[in-house]
Amino acid sequence: MLQTLKNYFGYDSFRPLQQEIIQQVLAKKDTFVLMPTGGGKSICYQLPALLMEGTAIVISPLISLMKDQVETLKANGIPAGALNSSNSDTENIGIRRECIQGNIKLLYISPEKLSSEINFLLKDITISLFAIDEAHCISQWGHDFRPEYTQLHALRQNFPGIPIIALTATADKITREDILKQLDLKSPRIFISSFDRPNLSLTVKRGYQQAEKHRAILDFIDKHKGQCGIIYCMSRNKAESVAQLLQKHYIRTAVYHAGLSTVERNRAQEDFINDRVQVVCATIAFGMGIDKSNVRWVIHYNLPKSIENFYQEIGRAGRDGLPSDTLLFYSLGDIVLLSKFAHESGQQTMNLDKLHRMQQYAEADICRRRILLNYFGENREHNCGNCDVCKNPPEHFDGTILVQKALSAIVRSEEQIGTHLLVDVLRGNYTQEIVKRQFDRLKTFGAGRDVPARDWQDFLLQMLQLGYFEIAYNEDNHLKITDSGKKVLFGTEKAQLVVIKREEMASKPKGRKKKAEAASPLSISSSQEREDQRLFEILRAYRKQLADEKRVPAYIILSDKVLHLLSSIRPTSIEAFGNISGIGTFKRDAYGKSFVQLIKKHLN
Numbered sequence: 001m002l003q004t005l006k007n008y009f010g011y012d013s014f015r016p017l018q019q020e021i022i023q024q025v026l027a028k029k030d031t032f033v034l035m036p037t038g039g040g041k042s043i044c045y046q047l048p049a050l051l052m053e054g055t056a057i058v059i060s061p062l063i064s065l066m067k068d069q070v071e072t073l074k075a076n077g078i079p080a081g082a083l084n085s086s087n088s089d090t091e092n093i094g095i096r097r098e099c100i101q102g103n104i105k106l107l108y109i110s111p112e113k114l115s116s117e118i119n120f121l122l123k124d125i126t127i128s129l130f131a132i133d134e135a136h137c138i139s140q141w142g143h144d145f146r147p148e149y150t151q152l153h154a155l156r157q158n159f160p161g162i163p164i165i166a167l168t169a170t171a172d173k174i175t176r177e178d179i180l181k182q183l184d185l186k187s188p189r190i191f192i193s194s195f196d197r198p199n200l201s202l203t204v205k206r207g208y209q210q211a212e213k214h215r216a217i218l219d220f221i222d223k224h225k226g227q228c229g230i231i232y233c234m235s236r237n238k239a240e241s242v243a244q245l246l247q248k249h250y251i252r253t254a255v256y257h258a259g260l261s262t263v264e265r266n267r268a269q270e271d272f273i274n275d276r277v278q279v280v281c282a283t284i285a286f287g288m289g290i291d292k293s294n295v296r297w298v299i300h301y302n303l304p305k306s307i308e309n310f311y312q313e314i315g316r317a318g319r320d321g322l323p324s325d326t327l328l329f330y331s332l333g334d335i336v337l338l339s340k341f342a343h344e345s346g347q348q349t350m351n352l353d354k355l356h357r358m359q360q361y362a363e364a365d366i367c368r369r370r371i372l373l374n375y376f377g378e379n380r381e382h383n384c385g386n387c388d389v390c391k392n393p394p395e396h397f398d399g400t401i402l403v404q405k406a407l408s409a410i411v412r413s414e415e416q417i418g419t420h421l422l423v424d425v426l427r428g429n430y431t432q433e434i435v436k437r438q439f440d441r442l443k444t445f446g447a448g449r450d451v452p453a454r455d456w457q458d459f460l461l462q463m464l465q466l467g468y469f470e471i472a473y474n475e476d477n478h479l480k481i482t483d484s485g486k487k488v489l490f491g492t493e494k495a496q497l498v499v500i501k502r503e504e505m506a507s508k509p510k511g512r513k514k515k516a517e518a519a520s521p522l523s524i525s526s527s528q529e530r531e532d533q534r535l536f537e538i539l540r541a542y543r544k545q546l547a548d549e550k551r552v553p554a555y556i557i558l559s560d561k562v563l564h565l566l567s568s569i570r571p572t573s574i575e576a577f578g579n580i581s582g583i584g585t586f587k588r589d590a591y592g593k594s595f596v597q598l599i600k601k602h603l604n
């Protein structure tokens, strides 16, 4: 097993659970695997496929995913093919013939194609195993239900002796049990790996207004020069306008949302996969079909509606295991809008609850990773050291007077005021509405002039979180004081607020990044093997050239991780090149010579 791993995939050891899973499949037992994105699920069925007789049938929901997997396998010298509706008839005939002759080790197929090919599969070829990728698609409880997947229940009966391995990255307990039931797996062994993604840094920025958000995003991208990332926005309009902003600053950016044509969406996706654009501004519609391993960062322009969504979206960064950054913006406006959606959703209680958990994450003053893992049922006893709370623990101060000013203004407006207007009252702004409603005559008008508007926004969020007032979503989002708010207002209790630190943003990220890399157990080179940045750029440019010639995404030629290793270890023989983690025999023979030449030339 280890030798096959090294030969074909170039790795020296298995990740947690991989070996046990593979043994299970080799013993022809049914298996269920729940592993986070980037955890290494593919090898769990690809390696047994190589060791077993016949062809492994892999069921996958999206053509783009199949294409990516097949290209990755071929790039490692593994014969693979895909049967789907995007192939021409001649292509499909060719692939069928190769399968019958036993020349293809892994055959990817869409669920609908599977039903129409069932006779061919039954009669003509030797099947080693069935792998069901994105298995949560079979369940109505999962969030990507696909009716075609339900046909898979017939597999177990039609192919009694052939092992089935079902894999997914997203399944809560109900979905998990549903998958097992629907597939009718025979006393399956269940493998659930940790959901931790320690290479993803977690940062939340609270209460930023639009202009400040935009500055922060440009600053962030500037610190991630040349690195690909995704910006998730709540609306199509927002995705468009953020993209325009970036384009104005000469950042190559594509837009992706459900309002675009299929052609436009495919183009955006292809441009991103092939590094022709650096950034995609997208609604949640983007990402499912994407296996791009070198997404280096994910920004959430708005709060997502649940932790599941959030975790899946940030999970698209750093699949190659290298340090990657995530940044979430969180504002009162998001809460107001998302609560409204949840109220109108028809599944009010559940959706409000999910939103509430998301909100708790964003407002946390304890390690954010612990909150996330806890949500997925994993208890962690240690702080992660790679989230903003761990790196920069919040400091508290006695904010009783601030809270009293805000609450008193709410009372004096007879609780007929929303947050924006409230900030105007506190700041003493003579806006049209203030004058019209005579709020400028309130005793609290201008009482908070010394605090900038954006800080008021932040403090109000904190007060909401502390439960001093509520937002009446059914009454124009007016603010209503709660009992605990009254205690502070009347001076029977004090209020502790968190100090706002703004300056950290401009100066922090540099130090933060270094620290993250130093602290990360995933650091890929020791300090005496310092990475040669110029060499990295040379190798990256050469990789791009090869990728364009072969018409495959650059990360399929060699991953970012391999490029980093090459530019720090700097191998000068083909043998040493082949020893790099991630380079198997096939890639050594295909690329060793030219890369070693480039490295030698650079060293000279």
Ligand code: ADP
Pocket (backbone or CB within 6 Å): 011, 012, 013, 014, 015, 018, 035, 036, 037, 038, 039, 040, 041, 042, 043, 293, 319, 320, 321, 559
């Ligand atoms: P998933 O399907 O779970 O999202 P993948 O199978 O795509 O994850 O694997 C993610 C990355 O981890 C890939 O680049 C893969 O080559 C790499 N990987 C998988 N197994 C190992 C291993 N044992 N050692 C090193 N890297 C691995």
Ligand code: ZN
Pocket (backbone or CB within 6 Å): 366, 367, 368, 369, 370, 383, 384, 385, 386, 387, 388, 389, 390
């Ligand atoms: Zn932490």
